[in-house]
Amino acid sequence: MSVITEVKQRLDIVELVSEHVTLQKAGRNFKGLCPFHSEKHASFFVFPAQQSWHCFGACATGGDIFSFIMKKEGIDFGQALRLLAKRGGVALGSLEAPSKAEDQRKERLFQLNEAAAEYYHHLLSSARAAEAARSYLARRKITLETTKEFRLGFCPDAWETLKSYLLGKGYPEKELVEAGLLIEKEEGGSYDRFRNRLLFPICDIQGRVTGFGARVLDDSLPKYINSPQTPIFDKSTSLYGVDRAKSAIRNKNSAIIVEGYMDVLTAHQHDWRNVVGSMGTSLTEKQVEGIRRLTSNVTLALDADLAGEEATLRGKAILAYSNVEANVILLPPGKDPDEVIREDPPLWLKLVEQAMPIMGFAFQSVIGKVDINRAKDKALAVQRLLPSIHEIKDPVQQSHYVKKLAGELRIEESAIRVALRELTAGQKRLQRSRAPQRSQLVCQLVSSRLEEHCLALLLQYPELRPLARELSSEHFECTENREVFVHWQRSSEGSNLGSQLDSSLIEHLHYLVGKDFPPAIRESERTRHFDLADCILRLQERLSRKLETEKEAALEIEREKGGICSELSKLEEQGIDSGQQLQDIFVKRGRKPWMQ
Numbered sequence: 042m043s044v045i046t047e048v049k050q051r052l053d054i055v056e057l058v059s060e061h062v063t064l065q066k067a068g069r070n071f072k073g074l075c076p077f078h079s080e081k082h083a084s085f086f087v088f089p090a091q092q093s094w095h096c097f098g099a100c101a102t103g104g105d106i107f108s109f110i111m112k113k114e115g116i117d118f119g120q121a122l123r124l125l126a127k128r129g130g131v132a133l134g135s136l137e138a139p140s141k142a143e144d145q146r147k148e149r150l151f152q153l154n155e156a157a158a159e160y161y162h163h164l165l166s167s168a169r170a171a172e173a174a175r176s177y178l179a180r181r182k183i184t185l186e187t188t189k190e191f192r193l194g195f196c197p198d199a200w201e202t203l204k205s206y207l208l209g210k211g212y213p214e215k216e217l218v219e220a221g222l223l224i225e226k227e228e229g230g231s232y233d234r235f236r237n238r239l240l241f242p243i244c245d246i247q248g249r250v251t252g253f254g255a256r257v258l259d260d261s262l263p264k265y266i267n268s269p270q271t272p273i274f275d276k277s278t279s280l281y282g283v284d285r286a287k288s289a290i291r292n293k294n295s296a297i298i299v300e301g302y303m304d305v306l307t308a309h310q311h312d313w314r315n316v317v318g319s320m321g322t323s324l325t326e327k328q329v330e331g332i333r334r335l336t337s338n339v340t341l342a343l344d345a346d347l348a349g350e351e352a353t354l355r356g357k358a359i360l361a362y363s364n365v366e367a368n369v370i371l372l373p374p375g376k377d378p379d380e381v382i383r384e385d386p387p388l389w390l391k392l393v394e395q396a397m398p399i400m401g402f403a404f405q406s407v408i409g410k411v412d413i414n415r416a417k418d419k420a421l422a423v424q425r426l427l428p429s430i431h432e433i434k435d436p437v438q439q440s441h442y443v444k445k446l447a448g449e450l451r452i453e454e455s456a457i458r459v460a461l462r463e464l465t466a467g468q469k470r471l472q473r474s475r476a477p478q479r480s481q482l483v484c485q486l487v488s489s490r491l492e493e494h495c496l497a498l499l500l501q502y503p504e505l506r507p508l509a510r511e512l513s514s515e516h517f518e519c520t521e522n523r524e525v526f527v528h529w530q531r532s533s534e535g536s537n538l539g540s541q542l543d544s545s546l547i548e549h550l551h552y553l554v555g556k557d558f559p560p561a562i563r564e565s566e567r568t569r570h571f572d573l574a575d576c577i578l579r580l581q582e583r584l585s586r587k588l589e590t591e592k593e594a595a596l597e598i599e600r601e602k603g604g605i606c607s608e609l610s611k612l613e614e615q616g617i618d619s620g621q622q623l624q625d626i627f628v629k630r631g632r633k634p635w636m637q
């Protein structure tokens with residue numbers, strides 16, 4: 042038995058999911074509010090018999106324990122396997138080795154950063170040279186408690202302060218460079234990266250120091266510098282203060298995102314504990330992803346002077362994850378959150394309470410700048426706002442904004458719909474040329490011969506690749522097959538698939554690559570072609586049937602309750618849809634549904 046199968050046998054999906062979602066019994070199954078999108082009526086189902094889950098709401102996707110944890114924790118398959126194996130008490134044997142070495146390397150970098158943070162903090166509190174830094178904090182009204190809580194630090198104006206301290210502690214120079222604390226000189230040797238600056242240790246959600254932000258104490262430039270990218274630090278995924286803010290964000294089910302370190306410090310000091318910093322001017326999608334694991338309600342505090350243009354861009358990044366409710370706080374001109382919170386707490390409270398939806402805000406800032414009596418300006422406004430409207434996945438909301446845009450610009454709604462359809466068509470063409478990565482489905486404990494046959498064909502005969510465009514990861518129910526397929530789909534022809542796969546899957550890959558075919562397939566390209574096409578149809582048929590069954594089970598429960606709520610009609614709509622898909626497949630396979 043493979044470790045993957047073993048993990049699945051040891052763990053129960055209901056137990057696992059219920060740690061993250063409040064589940065209610067619904068017939069033989071369970072349901073609850075989807076953890077991946079925000080909703081008022083439960084459309085997230087767990088099916089114990091199949092050990093699978095499915096969201097019939099906005100996500101319209103499902104999977105097994107692995108895909109649930111991958112999605113919930115934002116981790117890859119290998120990490121999910123290791124996490125769940127540990128939980129199920131399944132020994133991974135040699136599979137543990139490679140990740141262990143990598144983990145150990147990272148662990149050392151965390152230790153190093155920890156030692157550096159401690160030392161810098163010590164210098165800030167006691168060194169004479171840190172006087173300027175201390176008085177800067179005093180001027181900004183940062184208390185000693187906050188300084189301690191966030192472990193602020195100071196580095197003196199010298200080239201080898203941290204270096205000699207950490208070398209003295211026995212850390213190798215090579216690792217100090219790797220952690221980004223030292224800069225290597227071209228002619229050899231190294232020196233401290235941070236000099237004469239106030240330091241902000243940046244932590245991951247678990248509170249481990251991943252890197253540093255550093256501010257000058259005078260007017261010199263650049264005002265801020267950061268640690269470089271290292272194996273444990275990536276600025277685009279980091280959120281300053283997330284370790285201190287995470288429980289408040291979960292409890293309040295909302296997060297406020299500000300730009301600067303000082304904004305975060307002041308907010309926390311004034312008991313606004315759900316505030317995190319984006320550490321720069323534009324919020325990245327990865328940062329949004331990080332927040333989404335804690336809440337789907339995000340409020341951005343924007344600088345009034347820069348907000349207009351940027352908000353639409355940021356709005357797009359946020360809306361790309363359409364299930365985040367994004368609001369905007371518009372600050373008074375020339376003010377940072379730091380100043381508003383400090384100088385006028387009631388005003389800050391009011392701003393937070395009156396935060397407006399980001400789309401409404403984007404509308405206001407774009408339409409406010411154009412002359413709606415001019416055709417050219419109208420076109421410009423549509424061009425600006427359409428991409429954001431396009432990102433909205435909820436059709437009702439999307440329609441709302443189409444109407445709103447048409448109304449405000451006094452043009453026909455149909456004109457906007459045409460433009461929207463063109464945008465969609467253009468993106469679909471793009472998506473088709475890229476490899477779409479969709480989510481996963483149930484894995485049956487019996488490994489599927491159909492899936493393996495199909496995968497082996499694709500792996501052994503590269504000329505068949507174009508046919509596989511009709512397949513998505515959802516067509517593979519078996520976890521191993523699904524992971525191999527996803528990586529094969531992303532890889533380019535001739536690249537080394539083995540090097541991209543998690544080590545737990547290598548054996549399965551070798552099995553597929555070595556799988557033997559009957560002579561008819563080996564000898565004729567035409568036969569292979571037909572054989573694969575048939576395989577694909579059968580996989581599609583199986584998926585449609587499975588979705589039908591799951592929807593039927595979900596509908597059953599709604600009927601029992603006797604409620605014709607909106608969920609029901611939504612489910613029925615989708616049901617009809619997949620029924621139609623099934624019809625299409627029967628037509629393609631040249632038989633009638635009633636003849637099967």
Ligand SMILES: [Zn+2]
Nearest residue numbers: 075078096100
């Ligand atoms: Zn969902």
